Amino acid sequence: MVLCGGKFAFNTLQLLAYEKFICAIGIGKSNNTIIDALERESEDNNLGFKSFPTKKSMEEMRGWIDAIKPDYIFCISFPFLLPESVLSYGNNKFINFHPGPLPQYRGAMPIFEVLKNQEKETAICAHFMNEKFDQGNIIFNDPIRIQENDTYGKLTVRLCERMSQVALNMANMLQFASNIPNQPQDESLAYYYEKPELTDTYINWKRMYADEIIALINACNPWNSGADTTLMGEQIKIIAATLLDKPHEDKPGTIISINNTVNVACEDNKQIAIEILSTEEGIMTAKEYALLKPLVANPISN
């Protein structure tokens, strides 16, 4: 049985279904199009299906599991914590696939956090579940390289593809292993990241270096429609930018020049070159921004 949160699990569901490992699919809070699509696919493939749109609806989960009697339950981005009444279905029967390395990246959005922290590598962690988020015994962390210029979107797509193979490997392991090696999480390395808020997605020009700003912009693209900031007194979101290793003598956060990119001074004597940004007028390229803000662009070009 797979409990999932939506689209992120689709590749995995397809592969596990193809390999005839799935007996039922449960989906947590998600949009109706996705729920309908999954329900249809489940019916067509003779799989059990149930939607759990609210925390309240979780009360029905144990009965549903008891009726289906799966050997194991895989969780992929399932949004709700499974209560003890559900977990008591069986010891080490619930396996979560966390899209970040554990115990270092507990929390709801590890993909954002690893990018923001400029990690070179992330992982999909398979772990047994307990009554706390991301804290059960680890079976393995399957590492994945983070590529230069990876955005949240690009990395999510790669993790989504890789997740299917990791889940299949886990299913094979459960089928063939006489026991599943696992170990408790090292609490001295553990960190729980809360769901990002504005303070986490906000560019502070005075305190952040250029590479940190680029990492934050990539980490916010596309789920937050860019990194939040104030530029020349206006609230905007920066969607795509690159590092410009060019010295300057301006205050951090000042627009230095606008050509094909909006070049902004950073604290560490470097600049970032903004390619795409979002303002109240809409999403636009740097060139469009220059046309829209002649008063911002002209004093610099004159």
Add this chain to the structure above:
Amino acid sequence: MEIVGILLPRSTYYQTIGFDLYEGLRSGLKQLGRSDIKIVTENIGFGADKQQCYRSAEKLLLEENASIVIAYIGHQTAQLLRPLFLATNRILIVLDAGANMPHEWPTCPNIFYHSLHNSLGASLAAKEARKDGYKNAGMVTGYYDGGYLHTYSISKSFQDNGGTISFNHATGYKSEDFTMEPLKDHLNNFPESALLSIFSGDYVQWYFEQIKNTFEEQNLPVYLTPFGLEETMLGNAIYPGNNVKGIAAWSKKIESVENKTFIDTITELGKTPNLFSLLSWESATIALKALELTLEHKKSIPNISQDLQTLTFVSPRGEIYFDTKTNTSISPLYKASIISNTEGKCELQLEGKITEVNEYYKKLTDQDLNQTTSAWYNSYVCI
């Protein structure tokens, strides 16, 4: 006492494969002054039974407590074992024939591939055919050998180098079904075609015999991959004509101290050195380095992996080092042709060493497989 585990396959036409792999490893460790290391073995049959492969690896790790496991398996089986090695924090050294090409080249820090590069050799053999002036070619293989993606590699390379694949012929796998008769029509329709040939083991012998009998004196241009040029099989194959060449992974004729030591050591044991004893002889160096790094880095796999990637050593076939993107060993390949010995059987003649193997390997791993898949799980030549 350090323990190294090895998963041994069996093969109908390479009946000594398990012994060769074991002896190569044992002798390699002894040569390196580490006879104290205990080798534990597990049988994985043809390598196609997932459960048998998994259970055997599990036994070596959890019951025998092997620090490292060496296995003659393919990428698909390595993928199956990946979580086990991740979970137990140990290194797996895959002895890879290189016959198949994965859709996703491996990136797991726990798994290192030591390869004979049959697909890469296939690609370079096709390139040689183009260099020799052949514009058209036919791929000739059998039901068994044709199931691995070296077939894609050989065809793709010929096409990428400007040639046209005019026909394919895949023959049966039983002796009564094995025929080269259809080649007559193909060669009538497309004369002057090179035969890009993928066979291994007994099939090489059957192929040569039929080429000789069906196309007597025609000296058809035949291009072969490393396993098609495996010397112990060639020694029993009828010489088919004077236009047979290809890419070899190793030969007894490579002149070096390292090769002489390897050949002498295995021969003194009353065995014939071959690709399998070579591969595991070489793996002894990799395993020892991995053991040393395991101690040094206190089992930290990322650190072990990073340092193991920098290992270079001179083996009987030349200098070996790792491609860091895929954790796969890169080794020299050799242009070779077939000559006749005094008994009318085949002998390998080396024509030159291929330089820039790493560059060709990178091209191979970058190419898109265009949805081509292989369902052959067993270790290559293990049928």
